Amino acid sequence: MELDLVTKDTSWWVFTLPAFLGSQSLSDGYILFSLAMAFLSLAILTWAFAVGGIAWKNGRNRKGHRFIPGPRGLPIFGSLLTLSRGLAHRTLASMAWSRANTQLMAFSLGSTPVVVASEPHTAREILTSPHFADRPIKQSAKSLMFSRAIGFAPNGTYWRLLRRIASTHLFSPRRILAHESLRQLECTTMLRDISNEQSLNGFVFLRKHLQFVSLNNIMGSVFGKTYDMSQDSQELEELRDMVREGFELLGAFNWCDYLTWLNYFYDPSRIQERCFILVPRVRKLVKGIIEEHRLSKSNKVGDSCDFVDVLLSLDGEEKLQDDDIVAVLWEMIFRGTDTTALLTEWVMAELVLHPEVQEKLQRELDMAVKDRSLPDLTDAVVAKLPYLQAVVKETLRVHPPGPLLSWARLSTSDVRLSNGMVIPANTTAMVNMWAITHDPHVWEDPQEFKPERFIEEEVDVRGGDLRLAPFGAGRRVCPGKNLGLATVTLWVAKLVYHFKWDRDVAHPVDLSEILKLSCEMKYPLHAVAVQRN
Numbered sequence: 001m002e003l004d005l006v007t008k009d010t011s012w013w014v015f016t017l018p019a020f021l022g023s024q025s026l027s028d029g030y031i032l033f034s035l036a037m038a039f040l041s042l043a044i045l046t047w048a049f050a051v052g053g054i055a056w057k058n059g060r061n062r063k064g065h066r067f068i069p070g071p072r073g074l075p076i077f078g079s080l081l082t083l084s085r086g087l088a089h090r091t092l093a094s095m096a097w098s099r100a101n102t103q104l105m106a107f108s109l110g111s112t113p114v115v116v117a118s119e120p121h122t123a124r125e126i127l128t129s130p131h132f133a134d135r136p137i138k139q140s141a142k143s144l145m146f147s148r149a150i151g152f153a154p155n156g157t158y159w160r161l162l163r164r165i166a167s168t169h170l171f172s173p174r175r176i177l178a179h180e181s182l183r184q185l186e187c188t189t190m191l192r193d194i195s196n197e198q199s200l201n202g203f204v205f206l207r208k209h210l211q212f213v214s215l216n217n218i219m220g221s222v223f224g225k226t227y228d229m230s231q232d233s234q235e236l237e238e239l240r241d242m243v244r245e246g247f248e249l250l251g252a253f254n255w256c257d258y259l260t261w262l263n264y265f266y267d268p269s270r271i272q273e274r275c276f277i278l279v280p281r282v283r284k285l286v287k288g289i290i291e292e293h294r295l296s297k298s299n300k301v302g303d304s305c306d307f308v309d310v311l312l313s314l315d316g317e318e319k320l321q322d323d324d325i326v327a328v329l330w331e332m333i334f335r336g337t338d339t340t341a342l343l344t345e346w347v348m349a350e351l352v353l354h355p356e357v358q359e360k361l362q363r364e365l366d367m368a369v370k371d372r373s374l375p376d377l378t379d380a381v382v383a384k385l386p387y388l389q390a391v392v393k394e395t396l397r398v399h400p401p402g403p404l405l406s407w408a409r410l411s412t413s414d415v416r417l418s419n420g421m422v423i424p425a426n427t428t429a430m431v432n433m434w435a436i437t438h439d440p441h442v443w444e445d446p447q448e449f450k451p452e453r454f455i456e457e458e459v460d461v462r463g464g465d466l467r468l469a470p471f472g473a474g475r476r477v478c479p480g481k482n483l484g485l486a487t488v489t490l491w492v493a494k495l496v497y498h499f500k501w502d503r504d505v506a507h508p509v510d511l512s513e514i515l516k517l518s519c520e521m522k523y524p525l526h527a528v529a530v531q532r533n
């Protein structure tokens with residue numbers, strides 16, 4: 001409710017301004033000036049009394065017996081200017097640490113009230129509360145149909161149906177196992193391509209290979225269709241271009257999400273316009289694949305069918321409209337490709353920088369293959385290798401792909417926390433996982449890359465332990481976590497078993513980050529791959 005009022009407060013002048021500007025009379029000029037001054041004074045006064053900034057006016061953050069502290073930011077903008085550029089997770093962590101606001105900090109993004117938790121206990125209370133099972137939806141996500149997909153569908157019957165279908169037919173252990181042969185095949189192709197590139201250039205640009213293999217991987221299990229880099233160039237290029245454009249649009253910081261009145265005249269990145277151009281292209285491609293499935297009438301059942309077959313076979317109350325199927329499939333391509341590729345790239349960068357860790361891992365992998373007299377590594381084998389698991393966990397700790405857990409939550413009613421603070425309804429809630437995993441009160445030597453810490457202590461990274469929950473937690477926890485972990489673990493195992501990875505002197509490893517939809521290496525990894533097996 002409050003959000004609506006704030007929107008009205010700030011947008012009325014957009015309509016009246018042109019009339020005033022057109023006026024010639026002196027008295028109209030005075031009126032314009034007085035109104036502007038009145039508006040400014042009101043904004044400054046409201047801001048001056050609102051801890052947390054303008055969106056927390058009228059004591060929104062004082063509903064509990066402890067108030068929620070936070071920075072005022074600027075009048076009208078709140079903390080928008082501070083957080084619109086750079087690495088928001090690091091800026092928010094510094095703010096929370098320097099003000100001792102780690103439990104919960106309130107701030108304003110324009111007219112949107114936001115809280116951020118930077119400590120495991122409050123993070124758990126937020127993520128696992130049924131009152132935070134909704135998400136605020138960005139303009140671009142809505143325009144790109146994501147409100148009909150799992151990630152942004154409001155908590156309700158439709159969202160529960162989608163989660164149930166996906167959990168049973170895409171993410172269950174049986175389905176993940178059924179698609180192992182595809183993962184193996186794609187990985188073998190990647191290893192061959194890496195070897196070729198190394199021979200040709202003397203180094204490997206790993207991101208290109210990881211992005212391609214992850215796209216093919218998800219296309220295989222979701223659409224039952226994979227691409228050959230050398231043959232399917234047109235459709236593949238179209239798909240890659242659409243994914244790239246979608247990432248950019250979803251990841252872009254859009255001022256209009258927080259200052260809705262800007263919509264009328266300010267869209268420097270042309271986000272709306274580009275979304276409108278992208279959607280028909282996505283529809284055309286995905287609907288084409290759906291039609292192919294309908295025409296093939298293969299009636300595939302059981303483990304051999306892909307996710308499109310499953311969605312098309314739904315009947316009765318479960319039956320989905322074509323547009324909803326497109327949205328669900330499109331989201332899977334999105335979530336399935338970036339996270340796994342970029343996490344693997346971070347792992348490999350750390351292994352290049354820490355040769356002692358790489359050697360220890362190689363010894364573990366060599367032993368696993370030798371002891372079992374295997375020709376190569378499998379999902380079942382790698383899942384039981386403690387050091388490999390520890391290396392992946394340590395990378396998730398140092399470089400969580402979603403440092404702010406990618407997509408925020410929205411409170412649907414006033415929520416009282418155990419510390420006495422009350423988060424009012426309609427508040428955007430974030431968890432700064434990066435701050436938690438870099439907090440010296442939570443992790444010893446948090447800046448150091450030390451996989452051994454996970455050998456000494458078993459930590460559940462799938463949402464059970466909020467000291468390290470890179471997949472979120474609670475009912476909106478990432479449904480692709482097991483698939484993501486199985487994929488990354490297998491790729492890392494094979495990359496390290498088959499090659500020794502060294503630094504490339506011409507391209508030093510740089511761990512700088514860039515925060516888009518996920519947090520990526522700003523400078524992609526280049527390394528020298530020396531064949532081992």
Ligand code: HEM
Nearest residue numbers: 150151335336339402405470471472473476477478480484
């Ligand atoms: C390394 C891999 C991955 C990481 C780190 C990751 C991380 C996350 C995070 C942090 C969330 C938000 C959770 C929350 O709000 O509590 C999320 C949600 C989601 N993820 Fe993942 N993810 C990964 C892989 C995948 C894969 C492979 C897929 C699908 C193919 C996927 C599909 C989704 C979907 C659909 C949601 C929305 C869930 C909902 O709102 O109900 N993710 N992921």
